[in-house]
Amino acid sequence: MQCRIISIGNELLIGDTVNTNASWLGNVLTEVGIDVTHIYTIGDDLATMKDILSEALSAxxxxxxxxGLGPTHDDITKRAVTELFDCELVLEDSVLDFIKKVFKKRNIPFSKSNYHQAEVPDCCEVLFNTHGTAPGMWFDRGSVKLAVLPGVPHEMKHLVNEKVIPKVRAINGDTEFRRSHYITTAGIGESTxxxxxxxxxxxxxxxxxxxxxxxxPQGTRIRIxxxxxxxxxxxxxxAPVRDHIKQKAEKYIIGEGKDLNLAKAVGDLLVEHEMLISVAESCTGGYLANAITDVPGSSRYLMGGLVAYANQVKENQLGVxxxxxNSHGAVSKPVALQMAKGVAKQLGADIGVSTTGIAGPSGGTEEKPVGTVWIGFWNQDEHFAIKAHFTNDRQINKERSGAVALEMVRRSIMGIKEMPYGFKKYPA
Structure with missing residues (x-):
């Protein structure tokens, strides 16, 4: 079965909204054996919608x-479909009752535009949407099936998982499907x-x-x-491909599974070894602490963090x-070392990690260009820093600094002496 995805909305074309729906759909459909051949992104224009739909229906x-299924004037997807299929909009009472109950529960006034959301083409099967107020629609045009879904991501995903995929599986029967296995690595470049x-x-x-x-910036995932x-x-x-890769890349692998990331892998190790961590951040501005706390249950191992942006904070709170x-500057080995040890001592953690650098895009010098970052590490057995030279992009520099810091922690706990990406250790 081949599929074409059509994402509708001016907000997608002008960049106000990132089209995450298309990427999610592409992944989900591929894994159930559907070959996604085209992805269109079009504006709220009736003629364009009808042209693209007509082309897709024949191919x-x-x-x-x-x-395009919302209550506002620019949501015209239903109009395009009714005109294309020469059918009429009719009121779906079950949808209307549900919408009214939702609005009453939320204490929101019910308006005429919301009433129109309960209207559907009389030539479709309604895909009842319990996660929102815009129903989905299923059109059976013989050899071609059309699913018209709301654009709100959690509503669309609900209807795909609960309504569309079961219909597709029934049509496809026992055909082959595709599944992927993911191996996540860190601390090594893709080409190497x-x-x-x-x-x-x-x-x-x-x-x-x-x-x-x-x-x-977090590392490289291998998809099999x-x-x-x-x-x-x-x-x-x-299995044979997975086993081969695991044997070859063992020391770089942080785990397996699509949802695994570096912060989760480090958190699991900290829990396993009953260790606590704290972070002192300058150039990353809280990015590292945010990555750690994005993992549910991180309160078991994160003591806390300090964004020590100004020099007086580094001095007064961290003992730098x-x-x-004055002699080495904030972006230096001595400062990174003292920040890491200072935050661990102040917060009572087993491990202290620090970042200090020039994130950019300005502020660099010939001696310390933009992208220069020192990352410090301290525990009872080791105290060192590494020096990195990243990019001119501020966000990427923050992400890579955070990733290298986490990978330093992972390797230390696991007893791996080699530093990520071949960085050199500068002992205290």
Whole structure:
């Protein structure tokens, strides 16, 4: 089965809203054996909607549209569909009753525009939406199926999971589907991981299996994808490739699973070893603490953090030497070392980590260009710092600083002496 996705809304075209719906749909549909061939992003224009829908109806098996079903004047997706299929809008009483109950519960006045949300084309099957006020619609046009869904992400996902996917599975029958297995690595670049560590996969890559490297500032995920008619068949096809990669890249692997990230992996290690951590941040401005606390249950191991942006905060709260600040500057090894130890001592943690650098895009010098970052580490056994040179992009510098700091912690707990990305340790 082939599918085309149509995302509707001017806000998507002008950048006010990021089109996360299309990427989510592409992933979900692919994993149930549907080949997504086209993704359109179009504005709230009736003629354009009808043209794109007409083209898709003549060229594919499944069409999914998202957006344009709200109560405002620019939400015209239903109008486009009714005109295209020459049908009429009728009031769906069950939807109207549900919308009224939602508004009453939230103490919101019910208006005429909300009334129109309960109108649906008389040639569709209503996909009742218990997560919002705009119902979805399913059109059976013989060999082509059309699902018209709201653009609000959690509403769209609910209808896809509960309504659309079951319908698709019923149509597709026992056809092969696709599933992916993810291995997450950290502290090594994509090209080095691929070329020098994992190496060629020609001899271990069976038919129906593919491998992709997905880099980010946090690290590189390796996606192993396979087609099969059952989970067992897919597992059997993925297993030799997974085992080969794990054997080759063992010391860089932080874990497996699509939702795993570096902060979660470090948190699990801290819990396992019954250790507490605290962070002192300058250039990352709280990014590191935010990454740690994004993990549920992080209160078990994070004592706290301090954003020590100004030099007087570094001095007064962390005990950084005034002489070192004056002679070496805030972006330096001595300051990073003292920040890491100071925050651990102040907050009673087993591990202290610090970041101090020039995030950019301005503020650099010839000696310390933008992207220069010192990251400090302290525990009872080790006290050191590393020096990094990242990019001219402020956000990327913050993300990479946080990722390297977390990977330093992970390696220390695991007893791995080599630093991430080949960085050199500068002992206290």
């Amino acid at each position: 594919t098996d499944l069409i999914i549209t998202t957006g 991981l691929s070329d020098e560590v994992v190496g060629s996969l020609v001899d271990v890559l069976p038919e129906h299996v593919s491998v992709a490297y997905l880099p980010s 994808s396979a087609y099969g008619s059952s989970d067992d068949e897919i597992d059997e096809r993925i 030497s005034t002489d070192d600040l």
